[in-house]
Amino acid sequence: MPAVAPVRTSAVVAGRYVLLDQIGTGGMGSVWRARDARTGCLVAVKVLGRHSSALLARFVREQAVRVRHPHVVAPQGWAAEDDLVVLAMELVAGGSVADLLREHGPLDAGTAGLLLEQLLSGLAAVHAAGLVHRDVKPANLLLEATGEAGPHLRLGDFGVAAPVADRRFTTVPGAIGTDGYMAPEQARGAPPEPTQDLYAVGRVALELVTGLPPAWQREIPSHPLRPLVERLLVRDPEQRIATADAALRLLRRLPLPPAVPPPVPDRLGPAPRQRRTGGSGAGVEWAAWLGVAALCGVVAGCLCLLLGWAP
Known part of the structure; x- marks a missing residue:
């Protein structure tokens, strides 16, 4: 976990995002519930504090994802101020x-099929946009707070997503x-391909019906979903089912x-009340200008990174 600069509750980042409470941590820093001062809406904000050039490149890569789909959580925007960079997205x-698996164990076949249908639908949109997610796993499959109404899955965390077959995003012998x-070829450092995500869907499917993580998974059990799982977990990518749409069919x-x-x-509960702070409208406007200036500096640095993109 990278070191993250201390962030105080009710801090306003770049004159726009009011940080309310920390709701999690991620591979790049902390995750906060925040209020967008421009729209008044609650959002989730990833906060990247002290960062290396590689982490900043990963952050910029994630904010570039623009997939609009009911089963995808894509970034809405980003901003910077001083040593903080933030990435805003819908709050789930x-x-x-x-x-869900930790609390309830294996899921019934109908529920597992429903979640897989939503996941494959979201992945079809991601792949149609020319991207490979590369980190499909239960922790990155977010759920709307639907209560008793049935699950609504959203594929999130695009921090290691990459364009299809783009060798700049591959580090051999390392694996992303x-x-x-990971599919066997992905673990060997192969260029990104959609079938790698589909192999991961097979591992997720097996976890949904057995309750076991990949390290404990063995043979595919007799199950209504077995014909799909068998086609997804083929080791040879040339023989694996080719597209998310085909898997959906x-x-x-x-x-x-x-x-x-x-x-x-709802695992978050009501949003904390925003603490009022002193200062005039001019002060907020000045903070916004400072945020814009800082953002310009970060963007300039990111453009340099993009010329020699590092994963």
Whole structure:
């Protein structure tokens, strides 16, 4: 975990985002619930404090993702001030599929099929945009707080996403992704391809129906989803099912029972009240100008990074 500069509650970053409470941590820093001062809406904000050039490049890469889809959480914008850089996105309050599995264990076939359908639908949009996610796993499958109404999955965390077959995003012999969910060729450092995400979907599917993480998974059990999982977990990428759309068509042909999903509660609760601070409108305007100036400096640095992109 990179070191993150201390951030105080109710701090205003770049004259726009009012940080309310910390709701998590990620590979690049802390995650906060914030209020967008321009729109009045609550958002989730990743805060990158002290950072290396590689981390900043990863941050810039994530903010460049612009996929609008009901089952994708894409960044809405970013800003910078002093030594802080923030990335804003929609606030998703129901936790993740990892939370669901930890609390409820294996899911029924209907619920697992519903989650996989939503995931594959989101991935189809990501791949159509020319991107490979490269880190599909339960912790990155966020859930809306739907209560008893059934799960609504959102694919998030595009910090290691890359354009299809772009060798600039590959480091050999290193591998980019999460152990256990990476396709064999991805673990060997192959260029990004959509079929790598589909292999990860197979690992996720097996976890949904067995409750076991990849390190504990063995053979594919007899199960209504087995025909799909077998096609996703083919080791040879040339023989693996080729597209998320094809996987969706196969999934929808399977005779799955009706879903009996566990509830998905609001895990964040009410937003804290924003503490009032002194100062005039002119002071806020001045803070905004400072934020713009800082952002310009960060953008200039990022342009230099983009000329020799580092993962």
